[in-house]
Amino acid sequence: AGDSKDYDREVDSVCPYCGVGCQIKFKIKDDKIKYVEGIDGPANENRLCVKGRFGFDYINHPHRLTKPLIRRDDAPAKGLNVDPGNLMTHFREASWDEALDFAAGGLAKLRAQKGSYVAGFGSAKCSNEEAYLFQKLIRQGFGHNNVDHCTRLCHASSVSALIENVGSGAVTATFNEIENADVAIVIGANPIENHPVAATYFKQFTKRGGKLIVMDPRGVGLGRFATHRLQFEAGGDVSMLNAFMHVIVEEGLYDADYIAQFTENWEAMKEHLKGYSPEAMAETCGLDPEELRAAARTFAAGKAGMIFWGMGVSQHIHGTDNARCLIALALMTGNVGKPGAGLHPLRGQNNVQGASDAGLIPMFLPDYQSVMDDGVRSAFTKVWESEDFSNEKGLTVVEIMHAIHDDAIKGMYILGENPAMSDPDVDHARDALAKLEHLVVQDIFLTETANYADVILPSSAWYEKSGTVTNTNRQVQMGRPVAPAPGEAKEDWWIEVELAKRLGLDWTYTHPKEVFAEMKLNMGSLNNITWDRLEKTAVTYPSLTPEDPGQAIVFGDGFPRAEGRARFAPAKVISPDETPDADYPFVLITGRQLEHWHTGSMTRRSKVLDAVEPEANCSLHPKTLRQLGVEPGGYLRLSTRRGSVTVMARADRAVAENNVFLPFAYVEAAANILTNAALDPYGKIPEFKFSAVKVEKADAP
Ligand code: SF4
Numbered sequence: 001a002g003d004s005k006d007y008d009r010e011v012d013s014v015c016p017y018c019g020v021g022c023q024i025k026f027k028i029k030d031d032k033i034k035y036v037e038g039i040d041g042p043a044n045e046n047r048l049c050v051k052g053r054f055g056f057d058y059i060n061h062p063h064r065l066t067k068p069l070i071r072r073d074d075a076p077a078k079g080l081n082v083d084p085g086n087l088m089t090h091f092r093e094a095s096w097d098e099a100l101d102f103a104a105g106g107l108a109k110l111r112a113q114k115g116s117y118v119a120g121f122g123s124a125k126c127s128n129e130e131a132y133l134f135q136k137l138i139r140q141g142f143g144h145n146n147v148d149h150c151t152r153l154c155h156a157s158s159v160s161a162l163i164e165n166v167g168s169g170a171v172t173a174t175f176n177e178i179e180n181a182d183v184a185i186v187i188g189a190n191p192i193e194n195h196p197v198a199a200t201y202f203k204q205f206t207k208r209g210g211k212l213i214v215m216d217p218r219g220v221g222l223g224r225f226a227t228h229r230l231q232f233e234a235g236g237d238v239s240m241l242n243a244f245m246h247v248i249v250e251e252g253l254y255d256a257d258y259i260a261q262f263t264e265n266w267e268a269m270k271e272h273l274k275g276y277s278p279e280a281m282a283e284t285c286g287l288d289p290e291e292l293r294a295a296a297r298t299f300a301a302g303k304a305g306m307i308f309w310g311m312g313v314s315q316h317i318h319g320t321d322n323a324r325c326l327i328a329l330a331l332m333t334g335n336v337g338k339p340g341a342g343l344h345p346l347r348g349q350n351n352v353q354g355a356s357d358a359g360l361i362p363m364f365l366p367d368y369q370s371v372m373d374d375g376v377r378s379a380f381t382k383v384w385e386s387e388d389f390s391n392e393k394g395l396t397v398v399e400i401m402h403a404i405h406d407d408a409i410k411g412m413y414i415l416g417e418n419p420a421m422s423d424p425d426v427d428h429a430r431d432a433l434a435k436l437e438h439l440v441v442q443d444i445f446l447t448e449t450a451n452y453a454d455v456i457l458p459s460s461a462w463y464e465k466s467g468t469v470t471n472t473n474r475q476v477q478m479g480r481p482v483a484p485a486p487g488e489a490k491e492d493w494w495i496e497v498e499l500a501k502r503l504g505l506d507w508t509y510t511h512p513k514e515v516f517a518e519m520k521l522n523m524g525s526l527n528n529i530t531w532d533r534l535e536k537t538a539v540t541y542p543s544l545t546p547e548d549p550g551q552a553i554v555f556g557d558g559f560p561r562a563e564g565r566a567r568f569a570p571a572k573v574i575s576p577d578e579t580p581d582a583d584y585p586f587v588l589i590t591g592r593q594l595e596h597w598h599t600g601s602m603t604r605r606s607k608v609l610d611a612v613e614p615e616a617n618c619s620l621h622p623k624t625l626r627q628l629g630v631e632p633g634g635y636l637r638l639s640t641r642r643g644s645v646t647v648m649a650r651a652d653r654a655v656a657e658n659n660v661f662l663p664f665a666y667v668e669a670a671a672n673i674l675t676n677a678a679l680d681p682y683g684k685i686p687e688f689k690f691s692a693v694k695v696e697k698a699d700a701p
């Protein structure tokens with residue numbers, strides 16, 4: 001911090017990292033951020049975590065892209081082989097006109113051959129307006145729905161289950177509603193590291209006497225505050241949750257009135273649960289039946305309960321089944337639509353909620369309106385003044401990589417995503433990117449994905465642009481430019497518009513507010529929310545009147561489904577796609593850590609954050625390390641059927657003895673070299689949370 005002499009202006013905006021969406025006051029001197037302070041946003045009430053407070057200096061890193069680049073004719077073969085400090089071995093600088101003509105020309109050439117040869121990945125780190133424009137560009141410009149983004153790698157399975165059974169893909173209550181709860185479950189999430197400001201509300205809840213039930217294969221930090229800690233076997237979640245609900249049914253602890261008034265399929269659910277007693281499930285979920293029964297009684301006894309979940313729930317081939325169980329648990333205990341109650345998948349990226357709402361999804365147009373519905377498409381093409389486009393669902397993230405290998409996709413436009421780090425079985429994804437005939441990458445750094453680009457379009461960081469963003473709470477907030485973009489870098493919406501024009505589209509937007517106004521025409525969720533309102537204050541959707549700050553809790557009087565009823569969806573136990581065996585005896589779980597963000601492109605270029613966590617690391621139980629003959633700080637080789645990485649070992653009693661935890665932010669030991677690309681059949685999300693792995697002592701790399 002500093003005093004008033006330290007800065008010459010202040011700007012209020014939103015944190016670019018996690019889905020909590022903390023509001024921040026930036027103190028700026030000579031167009032550089034000097035320091036920041038948390039302000040009184042609806043989600044953070046002045047609080048910030050280490051990323052929001054110290055993670056802003058990446059925008060000044062010398063590796064920022066400042067000019068458009070085109071791959072040199074004499075560049076070496078495509079691969080992960082470009083030195084970010086010396087790009088000219090592979091690329092040459094170009095004017096914006098030349099780069100945009102080249103980018104659009106390559107995509108148009110493939111469109112002329114066969115419209116569906118092109119696919120696009122938009123970004124959950126861009127604004128709502130930029131996400132909307134991206135999906136519009138693919139649909140209007142190429143006539144199909146091959147457009148997706150990182151929700152496919154995080155909460156697609158949660159959204160799938162929520163839409164199926166509740167009728168809406170967003171949270172039913174803000175996380176701050178925990179203030180009114182007396183019981184809460186946090187499952188498959190590590191909020192102290194991944195949603196740190198939300199975690200402060202969870203801790204305060206326990207200090208007030210709220211009963212917290214933490215369920216995770218790893219002993220996550222919130223466990224210290226828990227009334228019940230259920231450290232179940234990795235992959236045993238559906239069995240545990242079915243057993244949990246079995247107790248509630250068997251002991252008559254359910255809310256019969258709520259079930260009768262607001263739900264359907266209850267009898268089938270009750271019948272299904274008969275076979276899942278805690279005793280019958282003890283082996284598959286690894287929990288003492290009495291411990292599980294006690295936790296179930298605690299949850300059912302609460303007057304108002306919330307359920308929070310993260311990637312540990314969603315990133316499985318049974319991710320949708322996991323979410324179905326959590327929805328069923330909330331419904332049977334009457335814990336939706338009242339103060340202190342609700343379902344809350346903790347969204348990861350700062351705008352993954354908004355990007356999904358804006359239609360950056362291959363099966364949905366904005367507001368989760370099906371691409372298969374003729375009336376829906378016609379409402380959009382009327383506004384867009386364009387022809388109809390495909391009524392078939394497009395390909396998802398991992399499916400697009402397979403389609404490239406099958407020659408069904410030959411060109412891509414990738415904005416702010418990094419599949420060369422984030423995709424499962426990433427060598428397969430990298431080979432796919434290398435195979436593309438034309439790859440347009442728009443980003444702020446030479447990401448691993450940009451290594452494979454034919455043309456790179458330098459864009460603005462979040463701190464350098466205008467646009468709205470929607471957090472995990474459904475709160476729409478205004479992002480404001482804090483500093484100028486470096487060199488010739490441009491705002492993403494401007495680049496999208498210029499590309500669209502060169503693809504023959506009649507786009508005339510001159511400011512994101514014009515895009516927002518267009519979005520409102522077909523997005524009922526934005527009713528009563530205007531750009532001018534957002535300039536003054538955050539608004540939660542749905543907002544019922546022009547003055548309504550928005551509904552923190554929804555579905556108190558029924559659900560947006562047939563007859564207003566939510567549905568119980570019984571879920572059977574299925575095995576992970578790959579189970580440990582003699583060759584690969586451990587379970588690999590990947591995830592994040594507090595200081596690093598996703599593929600590390602921002603936080604590893606932030607001095608403070610990288611200084612705290614500078615090296616790729618994995619965590620194992622100390623007993624396991626002893627058995628392997630490795631001291632903490634020594635090195636391990638982790639191998640799966642897809643590849644190997646060598647990484648520094650840490651001892652952590654929170655990790656189960658047969659598990660390995662590996663963060664995925666480090667390119668030098670890329671976790672996704674190891675992960676399995678098997679998909680959940682509904683959400684099409686990969687099984688990042690369970691791979692069979694071999695662990696051996698190794699020398700330092
Ligand atoms: Fe940013 Fe999330 Fe930390 Fe808030 S909790 S400061 S939004 S990273």
